[in-house]
Amino acid sequence: MSSTQPPAAIRPYRLRKILSNHTLAVSCVKFSNDGSLFASASLDQTLIVYSTQTLTQISHLIGHSEGVSDLSWSSDSTYICSASDDRTLRIWLVRTAECVKILRGHTDRVFCVNFNTQSNLLVSGGFDDTVRVWDVKTGKAVHVIRAHTMPVTSASFNRDGNLIVSGSHDGSCKVWDADTGAWVKTLIDVTVPAVSFAKFSPNGKFVLVATLDDNLKLWNHAAGKSMRLYTGHTNRVYCITPTFSVSSDSEKLIVSGSEDKCVYLWNLQGKMLQKLEGHTDTVISVACHPTVNMIISAGLEKDKTVRVWVQQ
Template identity: 25%
Template sequence: MNLLLTDPFSLSQDYPENLTHILNYGRSTCLKFNRKGDYLASGLFDGSVIVFDFDTYGIARVLRGHTRPITSLSWSRDGRYLLSGSRDWLCILWDLKDGKRVKTVRFEAPIWGAELHPYSHQIFVVSLFEDAPTLVDFTDGTIRKHLLNDVAFAKTSSGDDEENASGSPSPENQQEVQEKQSTLVATFTTSGQYIFTGTSKGWLNIIDSESFQTVRSERITTSNIKHIAFSSSGKQFIINSSDRTIRLFNTPDLSYTDPNNWELSVIHRFQDVVNRLQWNSITFNSNGDYVLASTYQDQHDIYIWETEVGSLVKIIEAPREEIVDVQWHPNRPLIAATGLDKGTIYVWATVTPQQWSALAPDFVEVDENVEYEEREDEFDVIPDEIANKRRLDQEDEDDVDVVTIERVRGEFSDESFVIPVILDEEEETFEDSDSD
């Protein structure tokens, strides 16, 4: 009964083209949609975190606890908890029900990035500046930090005969790569069983999230690996490196117990061969059909490639501001991006005409004015008794369902946490938080 009043034939446009909204609240440094897409979190340069209600573009929460710029944001699966990482060496887990801090974890270096486990808000992985990546677990109430190995492993000379088709050795024939390198990015797979990390020397390390051991290393490039992103289905992932190339991979079948059976081969390479552009941020669209990337420095564009054949389908011209972070809405053809200079949030979306004829069965849309011919009894005075009887008879005939929620195509199907409105919110001091 509550289907959107939009023309279903207009939904064929599956990537946005028009700049529809501009959000200004502080200087934004990073963005993140929740899983349903009804809230957008924005980390600010002053250390605050703003949560926007994306239906009304109003502010649902203002979270203050950091003292330096926010570098990363991560939502829990149900959308109730939000993890923020900052250059002040802190990661804070927020409960959006009341805006309070659940946990505050201090590290020994600034935060590159932090990401929550896909199925638990009490586990997260963090990549640190010139320090080993760390898995944090406080499921039992006590904060435990597990250092992850940030060195790569290569086959020994005795393991040449046991090398598999992808060029990786068996685990018993591995040795550490004696290169000074640091982990720049760490992210969970969609199942949370493994952690993919990228190093400053171009190595992709796959780490078991339970044993904390590196089970596979692959040399992807000789440059820094800056970003790793998985599609929503987890079947593909992309890697952004400093060699100006974005590489698309099919996610290997991680159910194989022997990591040598995991095939890691590049499906497509996305790059600008003419201008040789660097890329600031990368992401997939909601169903993994497109890859999105924002350009670095002089250019102010957002490139969209399709993943089937790897062709460029659209270049969105951004305002005269370098785009540092870009996010695709989880369920709609909508892009949110933030600029470097002013920290303004730009929103691109498809403009779909409203189908007003859906308001009533007899509603007719006309291109020009027409002369209306009234019915003979249209304006007759009807006694109240007869009018009420007609109305009651009509209500008895019509069975109105006010409980069932009908889903439109592409709409999120799972239940999600709704941030309650706090009318009298008290300021929380930093000392009240649980820190380690």
């Protein structure tokens, strides 16, 4: 379990712990918004919630009948919503592991889900090519957006909750009005390569877009321009989910998994700062703690682990 690091301004991340609680590929990892917990989703049909302090399992969310592809935390860190191949979304009360609501409407596998900041709405995307906006209280879809011509790989709100960005295997990345479901603009429409991930930056001004040609780009969505390119990782097959981080010296980072079994860290300017090695299969998902310098990463079928990395 090693890490290789070019000379850089950040203190290097090192492996803290390997968590081997899932029995099949781990598809997603995310920290709660208060940072006290993190959760993993798996093709073993379950989600597991861990304590960030002790790095031990505190609850096991069981109920889906097929693999779970994605999860999202409510802003108060009380609830998790999960997206599954069983065509449903489930909302769970984290501490009791109770499923409190099942959202039905997708006609194929549900691949991605995210709460808005207010946590009164959810947005999901699936293999039925739609983006759906849900009222959390009623569990009903308020918008069904015929967004793409191929499976939707990502869908999420901006910080203010008034915009949604979606990406698809059809090669497009689009922005939608969250209140009306109306199309706002198309950032990318190229057919090939497929858009495997899209997410607003924390300040809402940019969109981070991953494509299946080993590229990550930061877009100014208001101007419709690509601003930065991040390379070095391998991404041709899987929908790997990159993210944003802030290190101890307040330098913002881009973090992504890779099909070469590593985790990559870049500064915003595009310089690769560190490569974390140790997983034994594609690193499909990474997440960064909201306040301390901790990264979690998830490995696919030959790995099945969640790994915790901290700065030394």
